[in-house]
Amino acid sequence: MAEETKDEIKKTEDVNRRQFFMRLGLGSLSIAAAGTAAFSYQFLEPNVLFEPSPVVNAGKPDRYPLDSVTLDVNTGIYIIHSQEGYFSLSAVCTHLGCLTVWKPELGIIACPCHGSKFDQSGKKIEGPAPRPLPWKRIWLNDDGDLLVDRSTDVPPLGRDSFVRV
Ligand code: FES
Numbered sequence: 001m002a003e004e005t006k007d008e009i010k011k012t013e014d015v016n017r018r019q020f021f022m023r024l025g026l027g028s029l030s031i032a033a034a035g036t037a038a039f040s041y042q043f044l045e046p047n048v049l050f051e052p053s054p055v056v057n058a059g060k061p062d063r064y065p066l067d068s069v070t071l072d073v074n075t076g077i078y079i080i081h082s083q084e085g086y087f088s089l090s091a092v093c094t095h096l097g098c099l100t101v102w103k104p105e106l107g108i109i110a111c112p113c114h115g116s117k118f119d120q121s122g123k124k125i126e127g128p129a130p131r132p133l134p135w136k137r138i139w140l141n142d143d144g145d146l147l148v149d150r151s152t153d154v155p156p157l158g159r160d161s162f163v164r165v
Contacts, residue, residue, distance in 0.1 A: 054151035058138075061086055061146055061165045069102045069109070069120060077136060077148055078102065078109070080120060085162035088138045088148045089122045094131040109133065121156060132156065138163050 056075045064070055064081040071078050071091055076099060078089040091100050091109075098113035108125060109118040116127025123132045137152040140163055154161045 054149055056148045056150060057141075058088070058146040058148055060144060061140075061163070069104070071100075071102050073099065075148075075150065077150060078133075079138075079146065079148070082120070082162075084157075085164040086138060086146060087162050088136040088146075089133045090136060090150070091133070093129055094133065095127070095129040100133070123156075135161050137161075140165070 056072070056077060058072065058077075058079050061081070064079050064086065066081050066083070069078055069080050073091075076091045078091050080087050080089065089109075092098075093100050093111040093113065093116055095111065095114055095116055098111050100109045100111045100116075100118065102108075103110050107120070109120070109122070111117070111127065111129065114128050116129035117125040118129070118133050119125055121132075122135060134153045135156050135158075137149040137154050138161070139147055141147050146163060
């Protein structure tokens with residue numbers, strides 16, 4: 001009788017040990033499967049970067065007095081109202097990409113980083129900048145607002161580079 005009880009106890013221990021290892025194995029497999037599923041999902045999902053539109057609404061032309069240079073720090077463009085009309089320059093320095101500033105007392109656009117200087121038409125006066133500030137496409141929409149496409153360069157002083165109101 002005592003022999004049978006010992007056998008039964010041993011059998012119960014074996015089953016418990018077996019169940020323990022089976023649960024441990026299943027748990028490990030579940031964690032591995034969850035990790036694989038997470039990485040697979042990341043791999044299959046496209047990495048999309050949503051960028052803001054390159055077209056900027058600069059508002060009504062009468063916001064810009066004649067002979068003014070207006071910097072929009074949020075969009076990185078200048079709106080310039082000259083005798084020839086309105087035109088737009090990129091305010092991003094062509095050296096290493098710093099935002100330039102308009103110095104009305106000197107009548108120049110200056111880069112605070114390494115000292116490049118540009119005139120009102122974006123032409124380089126001095127400094128390490130390799131190119132002039134690019135002119136950007138500008139036009140009037142149906143509501144009479146000035147729109148600037150920051151992604152499209154136009155020839156400086158070109159016939160279509162100005163908006164005349
Ligand atoms: S970034 Fe403008 S001069 Fe260097």
